Amino acid sequence: MTIERQVHLLNFSRKVALCSLTFLLPVQLLSIGFDGWKIGAVSGLLAFAPLLCAFPTGWINDRFSIQSVIRTALLAMGLVIFLMGRTHTFGLMALLFLLLGIANNILDVSTNSLYYKSRGDMNPNRKFGLLYFWLALGTAAGPFLGGVISQLAGLRTLFIVFAALHIVLAAVIPRLEKAAFELVSIRDYVRGLFRRKTLHFSAMIFVIGLHWGVEGTVYSPFLMAHFGLNKFQTSLYISLPLFVLAAASLFFSRLHHDSRLNKRLFLTALFLSGAGLILMVNPNVYVSFFFRVIHETGDGFLGALVVLFISRLFETRSIGGSSAALFAVMTFGQMSGALIFAPLGFQVGLQYPFLAAGALLVLDAGYGWRVFRREHY
DSSP, X not given: OOHHHHHXXXXXXXXXXXXXXXXXXXXXXXXXXXXXXXXXXXHHHHHHHHHHHHHHHHHHHHHSOSHHHHHHHHHHHHXXXXXXXXXOOHHHXXXXXXXXXXXXXXXXXXXXXXXXXSOOSSOHHHHHHHHHHHHXXXXXXXXXXXXXXXXXXXXXXXXXXXHHHHHXXXXXXXXXXXXXXXXXXXXXHHHHHTSHHHHHHHHHHHHHHHHHHHHTTTHHHHHHHHHOOOHHHHHHXXXXXXXXXXXXXXXXXTSOOOHHHHHHHHHHHHHHHHHHHHHTTOSSHHHHHHHHHHHHHHHHHHHHHHHHHHHHHSOGGGHHHHHHHHHHHHHHHHHHHHHHHHHHHHHHOTTHHHHHHHHHHHHHHHHHHHHHHHOOO
């Protein structure tokens, strides 16, 4: 099995589990008495985790082993997911969310490092479009599979299934090919990360991360409260547009690499993502669903383009730590979104986080237009 296929297998599997749990956990937390503040706090910890470990993991990926880090993180995720299904107290649940975020981010950074370092002559659009396609496909399949399992067997069974999945992956994943490791100084990382073009791009992807905070906290409660959907119907609403997200990234992988076209696609995708997020609050569930599809179409292109642009910002020898730092910026946006939008939604109205986050994405497209006129990516 090639290194690319191993990365795709790992990304698809962990996204199935993580996204199933992320979208359904707010419902579980509400059922055990958590209010909006507590849901936002634990979800924020999930997003806060990369700030603790993203760069150190990337640095280890640049200097030492990637394979052993991946196996350890898979086992840790399996254990944490199992314990989450048996926890009802806020303190312990918060700790488990933090540990889940750490283990998942270690996997995220390490698989990305492995993929970035396996540079060949493949069309960059195809290479990174396929990377995001498998991530997106797992993201789509997760809520659907989670809805089926939880509807038929309950949420506790869901935790057991996904805990077992990670342990099996750690046991059966083939030996990963070795990447070239080099001594990279902190000065080299700082030089790459604090260039003007990198800082501008970091600001753009921070805003993208903000809307993830909405989706990880108030998305499923909004659907159930405003449209009266049950758990399975909620999973269908969430998962089906995500298959469109995967299809958009697959379509992107078929395009010839052209930096000017990619910039236009990025700005268009930001606008579609934001407009779709705003308009999905329509009270008609079918109209809402249509605009959710529009949103996910934009996100599908955005996901592939973000990893592509990051690959072009840094040298191969330092791509592990540098890319990890930029992904930490996105997850800091997610953490901020969770802490801001969850209390707002549960206190003022569940539709308002979607309106606010969507408007920020549209404004981000305008900011990106100005940046791309001045900088080459």
